[in-house]
Amino acid sequence: MNAKRVLLLLACLGLIVVGLARTLEFRRPDRPEGGLADLQALPERDDLNLIVVLIDTLRADRLSAYGYERPTSPILDAIAASGVRFENTLAQSTWTKTSMASMLTATYPVRNGITRFNHGVPDSATLPSEFLQRAGFRTVGIWRNGWVAPNFGFEQGFDVYVKPAPLGRNPELNPSASRLAGTDREVVDAATQFLRTNRDQRFYLYLHLMDVHQYVYDGSVEFGTTYSDIYDQSIRFVDATLGNLVAVLQQEGLMKKTVIAFVSDHGEAFLEHGDEGHARTLYDETTRVPFILALPFRLETPIVVETPVENVDLFPTLFDLLGLPPMPDADGVSLVPLIEAAAKGDEASVAATFAEPARFAELDQAWGRPSIEPVPLTLIHDGRYRLHNFRGAAPKLFDYEVDPGEQVDIGPEHPEIVTELRKKLRAHTTAEQVPWGGPEQVTVSEMEAAHLRALGYVVDPHAPPGKGELKR
Incomplete structure (x- = not known):
């Protein structure tokens, strides 16, 4: 066996060991056991924090927790095994800006109108960060995708909204023709600094991860060498990064007083309908996304919500769990009644009361x-x-x-x-x-356009419909 194969084998084994270690660490008694009564009591608590982890370009059916045969996500699996998992969640678009504007305003794209390259969230809109800031939360956003940059209005309501600087220590592989400097480890490093200095005050932390979007991985060939295989390997790589975040939350005693949502803006296509990537179609491989909740207590039996839901429901649900007033003018609804019904084994009766199943x-x-x-x-x-x-x-x-x-x-x-x-x-x-x-x-500056090109986006005024994003 040559030296290169040995190094790749060691890297693969190392990732497996880290994943298992983090999974076992996550299963430590970092939170008390809880149940339906504890869920219903959450709105009365005045010590809860909120973390939203957005894993860009993550399709649900590539996670083990959603039935995938490959062990891509041991950390997320462990979180889902003691929390809440929504089986069928629909993203409101397959392009990040439109999807995120919809998620954060809890409104459909047809109502908010944010659908194009030169559109941004106006100051007149009120984002979740603004509501949380007014409620006394310290608000911090850490992002790596230029479509949610401050110039597009996504910084509203954040005390700090920052893109972390790459540290120049990244030997990871990236098969994309365009390279985005750094990795999601810089996001978690910045989050770690924040958590260790702000653990005694209420906070809202938003993390927007990009390594899956860029197919960043450690060079392992455990799953194969096609783009689809490397995508799976990237999920495994990011899952290990999430293990580092969970470890910090455990060390700082924050798991027992934090609600954490793991979500995505859209999925990714691998020729199921003739296209690769996203932002071109609305088929299931690009619109079905994960939605997993870690609660400030451990459920002995996980709650799985089978009723189809949407990304516009995310913040109405989180606000309900935190005891905050509903978001005005929202199309999304709180899913807490569904969660409670699923915990009782009576989800069907509540699902039938939803006014609009579409x-x-x-x-x-x-x-x-x-x-x-x-x-x-x-x-x-x-x-x-x-x-x-x-x-x-x-x-x-x-x-x-x-x-x-x-x-x-x-x-x-x-x-x-x-x-x-x-x-x-x-x-x-x-x-x-x-x-x-x-x-x-x-108006997008040349510097901002260069960052978007680094993500693999090419804005071509002569390209045919559906070909605005050119990857690889």
């Missing part, structure tokens, strides 16, 4: 070309059916129950279902605009 996503396929008219692609997932509605092309209808991979268009055989779903989509897309007036028009 879920929605949207992508402007001309998002990178603000000089031309929008090319909207919209999705409605209503019960067992998913309808993709294209501008200038026939819609596509799929029976998600029998065809979750969305491979067989049954629209021609069921025009009545297409008509009904398009009617619901029209009602959705003509909904009243948010009261804060829609997007801010943003």
Whole structure:
């Protein structure tokens, strides 16, 4: 065996050892045991912190906790095994800026209008960080994706909103043609400094991780060498990074007084429908994302919510858990009633009370070309059916129950279902605009554009619809 193979084998074994060690460490008694009564008592507590970990470009079906056969996520698996996991969560877009604006305002893209390259969140909008800041939380955001940079309005309400400087110590591999300096370890390092100096005051910490988006990994070939394999290896690499964050929270005694949400803005395609990457379509591989909650106590039996939910529900749910007033003008709803019902084994009765079972996503396929008219692609997932509605092309209808991979268009055989779903989509897309007036028009500087190019985005005014993002 040559030296290179030995080094790769050692790296692989080292990652496995670290993952197992972190998993075992996570299972230490860092929090008390709890149950439904403790969940219902959370809003009365005045010591709770909030952490939101956004793992960019993470599809749910590549996590072991969601049934994936590969051991990609031992840390997240351990978190889900003692917390809450939502089985089927829909992102509101497959492009980061639109998805994040929707998640943070708890409103659909059709209402907030933030769908294009030069759109930003206006000052008139109120983000969760602002509500939490007013409630007395110290608010800190640490990010690496330029689409959530301050110039696009995402810094509102943060006492500190920073992109960490790369430390120049990164031997990791990245198969992307474009390289983003640093790794998510810099995010966790910055978070560690904050946690150790602010553990005695209430805080909201937002971490936006990018290594999965960039396919950063340690060089291991445990899962293979295709892009899809390396994507899995990157998830394993980031999972180990999350283990470092969990270890710090344990050391500082913060697990017992912190609610942590692990979420994503969109998934990633690997030729399931002829495309690679994201920000091009709205198929399940790019819209189904993880949603896992770690509570300030350990559940002996994890709570799994089977009812389909959406990313717009994230902050209404977190605010409800923290005992904060609801976000005004939100399309998302609190999922706490579903969580409680699932804990009792009676989820179906509560799910039936949801006023609107349909879920929605949207992508402007001309998002990178603000000089031309929008090319909207919209999705409605209503019960067992998913309808993709294209501008200038026939819609596509799929029976998600029998065809979750969305491979067989049954629209021609069921025009009545297409008509009904398009009617619901029209009602959705003509909904009243948010009261804060829609997007801010943003001019992107050359420095900011260079950062976006480092993420693999190429804004080409002559590219065909859906080809604004060119990766690899």
